[in-house]
Amino acid sequence: MAIPPQTAGGARVSDDLEDLISRCALGDRAAFAALYDATSAKLYAVCARVLGQDHAAEDAMQDAYVKIWAHAGRYRVTGHAPMTWLITIARNTAIDRLRARRLHHDIEEHHGGIAAPGPSPESVALARSEAGRIQRCLEELEQDRRAAITGAYLDGLSYAELATRAGIPLNTMRTWLRRGLAALRECMSR
Amino acid sequence: MTDTLDDDDMLAAEYAIGLLTGEALEAAHARVGSDPAFAARVLRWERQLAPLADLPPLAPPAGARAALLQRLFPEPARAPFWQRLGLWQALAGGAVAVAVALAVLNPGPVAPPQTGPLYAAEIASQTGDFRVVALVDKAQDEVFLTRTAGAAPAGRILQVWAHGPDEPAQSVGLWPDGESVTLPLPREIAAVRGTLTLGISEEPPGGSPTGRPSGRVFGTVDIPGVTGTQD
Numbered sequence: 001m002a003i004p005p006q007t008a009g010g011a012r013v014s015d016d017l018e019d020l021i022s023r024c025a026l027g028d029r030a031a032f033a034a035l036y037d038a039t040s041a042k043l044y045a046v047c048a049r050v051l052g053q054d055h056a057a058e059d060a061m062q063d064a065y066v067k068i069w070a071h072a073g074r075y076r077v078t079g080h081a082p083m084t085w086l087i088t089i090a091r092n093t094a095i096d097r098l099r100a101r102r103l104h105h106d107i108e109e110h111h112g113g114i115a116a117p118g119p120s121p122e123s124v125a126l127a128r129s130e131a132g133r134i135q136r137c138l139e140e141l142e143q144d145r146r147a148a149i150t151g152a153y154l155d156g157l158s159y160a161e162l163a164t165r166a167g168i169p170l171n172t173m174r175t176w177l178r179r180g181l182a183a184l185r186e187c188m189s190r
Numbered sequence: 191m192t193d194t195l196d197d198d199d200m201l202a203a204e205y206a207i208g209l210l211t212g213e214a215l216e217a218a219h220a221r222v223g224s225d226p227a228f229a230a231r232v233l234r235w236e237r238q239l240a241p242l243a244d245l246p247p248l249a250p251p252a253g254a255r256a257a258l259l260q261r262l263f264p265e266p267a268r269a270p271f272w273q274r275l276g277l278w279q280a281l282a283g284g285a286v287a288v289a290v291a292l293a294v295l296n297p298g299p300v301a302p303p304q305t306g307p308l309y310a311a312e313i314a315s316q317t318g319d320f321r322v323v324a325l326v327d328k329a330q331d332e333v334f335l336t337r338t339a340g341a342a343p344a345g346r347i348l349q350v351w352a353h354g355p356d357e358p359a360q361s362v363g364l365w366p367d368g369e370s371v372t373l374p375l376p377r378e379i380a381a382v383r384g385t386l387t388l389g390i391s392e393e394p395p396g397g398s399p400t401g402r403p404s405g406r407v408f409g410t411v412d413i414p415g416v417t418g419t420q421d
Contacts (some may be wrong), residue, residue: 045247154243
């Protein structure tokens with residue numbers, strides 16, 4: 001028994017994630033703790049991007065792991081890679097919390113302000129292939145469409161908020177998003 | 191590929207992103223459960239969009255792990271008194287596992303205090319250039335460590351790790367400088383029964399950014415018999 005030094009690449013870890021999720025589905029607490037150790041910095045990064053680096057991000061990350069523990073048995077039917085599944089849960093959980101907070105603020109303060117997003121992911125150089133590829137594909141898009149996709153996906157903005165921010169009618173925003181997503185998919189499948 | 195999406199694909203994308211509200215959301219949600227082709231489109235969008243949230247790792251706050259595990263698996267932090275008593279008896283009775291553990295000790299076993307046993311062990315690197323003697327005091331649930339050889343490289347500090355059987359290592363604490371240090375055992379480590387593993391690594395000032403050993407692990411030692419069961 002040894003405390004393994006963490007490898008810089010983490011390739012072994014990513015190979016093990018699927019196994020850890022399967023063991024979580026069987027109620028293996030040690031596997032869950034290991035899954036947390038291997039992935040929490042990634043999921044916290046998502047939550048901090050959406051909610052800002054404060055207590056809300058930590059709470060959202062915890063909520064995400066509670067869902068991961070509860071739904072580990074459903075992981076396989078999604079056909080996702082482990083990190084895709086984990087990131088999607090973290091993103092959705094953080095966005096839900098962001099919207100609840102925004103709604104709360106709207107009711108309290110009667111202003112439709114848009115929460116300031118964290119550092120733009122576009123500004124961050126990413127080495128991993130999928131993340132790097134989607135960044136390159138985003139860069140190929142027109143600025144307006146890129147802003148619509150990231151505004152919806154990472155800032156949790158509604159159509160109305162996206163349209164207001166861009167100063168265009170709601171239906172036009174829907175068309176922008178539709179074309180932007182189509183172009184993104186086309187670029188990603190190249 | 192066309193420059194736009196067909197209606198179902200757009201709907202699936204809107205559902206995956208969370209742009210739908212009200213009746214449209216309810217209808218799409220029902221469809222995910224009943225229409226496998228539509229559900230597959232949603233999953234495909236999840237796969238294609240997730241890289242947007244694949245960001246550089248950011249270590250969560252230090253207390254998050256313990257808080258999460260406590261939330262999911264609430265357990266008493268310490269074993270009941272009778273278990274601790276059993277542990278004491280196992281030591282006093284010269285249980286084999288404990289004897290083995292103590293045989294490798296440098297300073298030898300210290301007479302256990304009234305309230306809990308004391309385990310000692312040595313953590314040494316393979317080449318012997320780094321040696322630390324550790325005393326685990328179950329009465330206080332703390333570990334006392336003292337260096338007998340070697341030190342952290344310049345600009346680095348020592349960090350102490352521990353784990354129970356089949357558990358990942360967790361930080362016990364930082365050892366920034368000095369020949370000796372006393373660290374309280376984290377709740378989970380204090381609750382370990384069976385083999386308790388201790389290890390020491392060298393890390394940047396402030397400790398490992400990953401929550402696991404990130405620098406050189408000088409060595410580890412297993413302390414068997416940290417348990418309340420009698421042989």
